[in-house]
Amino acid sequence: MAKAWLPRERLAALFEALKTAGFEVIGPKVKDGAIVLAPLEGPEELPSGWQEKAEAGSYRLEKTASQRCFAWNTGPQGLKPFLFKPEEVLWRAHKTADGIVFRQEQPQQSPKAFIGVRGCDLAALAIQDRHFLEGLEPDAHYQARRQGIFIVAVNCARSAATCFCVSTGDGPQASTGFDLVLDELEAGFLVEAGSPRGRAIAASLPLEKASPARFQAAEKQLQGARKQQRVMPAQAELAKLVDALDHERWQQVAERCLACGNCTSVCPTCFCSKQQSLGDIHGLEAQQQRLWDSCFSVQHSYVAGKVVRFDIKHRYRQWLVHKLATWQQQFGRSGCVGCGRCIAWCPVAIDLVEEAKAILEGGHD
């Protein structure tokens, strides 16, 4: 389908079409001073005019006079918390007269449509799919939530100061993995379908023919979004981080890093989890719970009375070397999609691009 035009005042039709098709609509909303993804009733709840001012160690929302709903770039979450839940029950155990009965928990799976998904988040989704669906045992919980999600992507009209998706090759244009993609202009949206389901939804929208001027405007703003302040080294270069395990910079960054794990919880590709068993007081029933974990926690590398990565320098090194280098061996690409979230949400403004460059430029010993 060629791109067609949806005037801004008809955006509600997209919500209606998605709801009619049986989806719960999840989209951006201003909450607690940040853009978060939440269930939306209609376009009036979209963050019209809001955009973020993100820098290393800071994230603030600003209201502008624009009517645009997708002028922001990122919030603290991507799609990760909707598919790989921060906390969930995997299975339950029940002691009966005939022995223990185990029952896998069936995840709730109302079909969801996500509006406002960016190129970086689509790349992260593809990475998480690979991890959770193509591993030794496909993750039934992730799979149940993943199946049937509908994605309305948005090409970024600008970049936040923390974005560097051009250098990772994942944005600012959403190129694959969506059902519909939008380019937002002041007066409305260019709409394009990326799947048969997307075509079906588009067919039910009051679309108009798009004028060449609108195509040009969309292309121009995408060009603008490609001008980014940060440039992550190429993957071949990043792979050399494994030769720099003894670099002195690890100690320097460790002196600032609080090991708080914020960078890992906002990262759309981090997948670490831990499990705990929650038993009842009578010892008859228990649930096996899975919780997000972080390689920054001390317990993460606990082995029989010892901690393998006790020093923060070893934990920071584990994170960065895994994310940017060993991830390539595990998954065929780096684990960083350039969204810049970890830079903005680090309480002490540690910038992974800067760290990676310093470690690579400093040579190896």
Place this chain on the structure above:
Amino acid sequence: MTEPLAVTLVKNVEEIPGTHTLHLALPPGHPFDFHFGQFNMLYLLGVGEVPISIMGWQDELLLHTVRAQGLVTKPLLALKPGSQLGLRGPYGQGWPLAKLRGKELLFITAGLGCAPVVAAIRHAVSHRQQFGRICILQGVKHHQDLLWQPQYEAWQRQGCQVLLAASEEKKRRHHWKLGMVTELLDQAQLDVANCAVLMCGPEIMMHAAIKTLAAMGMPDEALYLSLERNFQCGIGSCGHCQLGPYFVCKDGPVFHYPVIKNWFGREGI
């Protein structure tokens, strides 16, 4: 993640204080095929799950030798016959015994509960004709820490060279060396050109053994080791067990040394 299978404890045998072998019955008709060196995740209701190597299969029962370490293993060992627990597995890569046929075998183990290698020793000893000389080195702190004492003697009678070392023993005992297991290596009469080394124990011991073996001319290609990390899932999902680019639970726990050489023995990896 699949839920565990309910298995029944048939026998709980104390090997030495604090270390027991659990004999487990699987539900009838449940097939269980495993390689030595693989592990299961054992689950104690309401307490938690831990990775434990498969020690063997005997009289239709699955054997796990477990040392009381903490939260899960202590109450696990207190279970009475007839109790049930959960089991997921078998998981991971075991020892490549089929590939090692015709070679001399050197087993190096230290510490308690080195079950993954004991299972492989038992197999090799009972299939003597498939292998060359077999030499077994075991290091412990005190002589009473030695698991399966009668077996060591039996293996010796079956023509294996068995060398034992105790590092914190005060008095020298018959057949015992005082010191670290690595100090036994020069007594192992093996053909370095046609030998495979199977190691299991604390990383620092294995690291030291590798150095000594290298000095004796043992090629890296001859070495296999079983590693231990924190396991939460056992199937390459939770990220806890990573060693460089490897997930110890699915790419290991038994690794061919050349594969992990750049990562093994480095602080904080």
